[in-house]
Amino acid sequence: MTTxxxxxxxxxxxxxxxxxxxxxxxxxxGGVLAAVSDVREERLSWAKAAFGDSVKTYTSAREMFDSGEVDGVLICTPHYSHPEETIAALQAGLHVLVEKPAGVYTKQVKIMNEAAAASGRVFxxxxxQRTNPLYRKMRELIQTGELGDVRRINWIVTDWYRSQSYYDSGGWRATWEGEGGGVLMNQSPHNLxxxxxxxxxxxxxxxAFCGFGKHRDIEVENDVTAYAEYSNGATGVFITSTVDAPGTNRLEITGDRGKLVAEDGKLTFWRLRTPESEFNRTYAGGFGSPETWRIxxxxxxxxPNQHRAVTRNxxxxxxxxxxxxxxxxxxIKGLALANAMLLSAWTDGWVELPLDDEQYYRELQARIAASTAGKDQAAAGRTLDVKGTH
Known part of the structure; x- marks a missing residue:
């Protein structure tokens, strides 16, 4: 008998x-919704109407953690609170599944990871997007050596369009104090x-170069172009935006044995019959290039419901x-990339990885202190339907 x-x-x-x-x-x-918590009474009233008395409701997450009514929790609060809520749940002996991003800055996420390692719980x-068969297949082709050594990674992902009404739907959105960033912190954590x-x-x-409040009345970044270098000599370009309409989502990864292209839900492998390194070493004909097969x-x-797939796993x-x-x-890995991009734009220079956690934290706090957003972070926002989003 399973429980x-x-x-x-x-x-x-x-x-x-x-x-x-x-x-x-x-x-x-194997899983059942047993309880929910929210500081807003109207959302708890919604839960009671939607799910009935079988689902307990709490105005305090800590009260729910200590209630004995749950074995694990999904943490879906604003970004800054992810590490705090995760640590509290782990210390209460609960398993945790946290929404992205892991946190706003790597300094706090390191502490969260330490708590997870010490807890013995599943975190x-x-x-x-890791459940997306297209990206899983790309990963497989790289891991098995089919693509050869990676040389270039180019991703233009500008299909994260968000209107001003989206940003206005919650007092915490699109502010340094409430959200800790924009497209890099909210939409692109999946891609990073x-x-x-x-x-x-x-x-x-x-x-990296960032546009802050580009074509929108917000203070955070919503348009980013970043250039990356890797220890094996590879390079990468990452471009993302929430203001392009229509947007593009095209990921190209070039290796010694060809190029993978993911776009429009399809995966194309431009496979070289002879690896580029071998062709270059042996070809004596001057003009010419390796024979390429389109696969x-x-x-x-x-x-179809990727969030549900992660929860099931x-x-x-x-x-x-x-x-x-x-x-x-x-x-912490994707978060470090986001932090590095913002730090580069703020300091107008290169940022080395591993990231200087303290420097990033100081720069972020300076922007929070200088913020002119003037939004009430405690204001109750609109709850939007996420169906059809990523």
Missing amino acids: ELRIGIVGLGNMGSGHAAYLAAGEVP GIMFN DLWQWVTGLMPTRIR DVPVPGGE WVDAIAGRAPLESPGEEG
């Missing part, structure tokens, strides 16, 4: 409400995680049925 994992949700905003809906519908075998992060997860590479240094790589179908990992595919400790 279902009793799951609590901390925060019933956009993402928390979406997670609660599929859990309550029984779409995660995951909602990197739902994949940038290093798919290739298995972290840059040694980054130079339309078959990508298997995947779980987390529940299975807790039960010992599967390895955890999105370990929470790995959230």
Whole structure:
């Protein structure tokens, strides 16, 4: 006889409400929605109306953690509180699945990771794009050596369009104090995680240029172009924006044996018959290039609800049925890239990795202190439907 994992949700905003809906519908075998917490009474009233008396409601996350009613929690609060809530839940003996990003700055996330390592609990992060069959196939082709040594990584991901009404939907949004950043902290954590997860590479240094409040009335970055260098000689360019319409999502990874291109849900492998390094060493004809074959790589179908897929894997990992595919400790990698890009733009120079955590923290605090956003961070915002987003 199996026992279902009793799951609590901390925060019933956009993402928390979406997670609660599929859990309550029984779409995660082995898991059941047992409780929710939110500081806003109207969201708790919504939960009572939607899920009935079988789901407990709490105005305090700590009260829920100590209630004995839950075995694990999904943390879906604003970014700054992710490490604090995660640490409290782990110390209460609960398993944790935290929404992205892991936190706002690496200094606090390191402390969270230490707490997770000491807890003995299963700690995951909602990197739902890791379940996307297209990116999983790219990772496989690189890990197995099919692409050869990675030489160049170019990703233009500007299909994160957000209107002013989106930014106005919550007092914490698009401010240094409330959100800790813009597109790098809210939309692109998925892409930054994949940038290093798919290739298995972290840059040694980054130079970035950011547009702050470009075409929008916000103070944080919403348009970014970054250049990265790697220890193996590879280079990378990462471009993201929330103001392009229509946007583009094209990831190119070039290796010694060809080039992978992911776009429009399709994966193309431009495979060299002879590795470039070998062709260059042996070819004596002057003008010429390696013979190239276009291969339309078959990508298997995947779980249509990627968030649900991550939650299912987390529940299975807790039960010992599967390895955890999105370990929470790995959230610091993409966050370090985001922090490095912002620090580079702020200081108008190169940023070496590993990141100087203290320098980034000081620079962020200076921007919080100088903020003129004038928003009430405690203001109740609108809860938006996240269906169709990433």
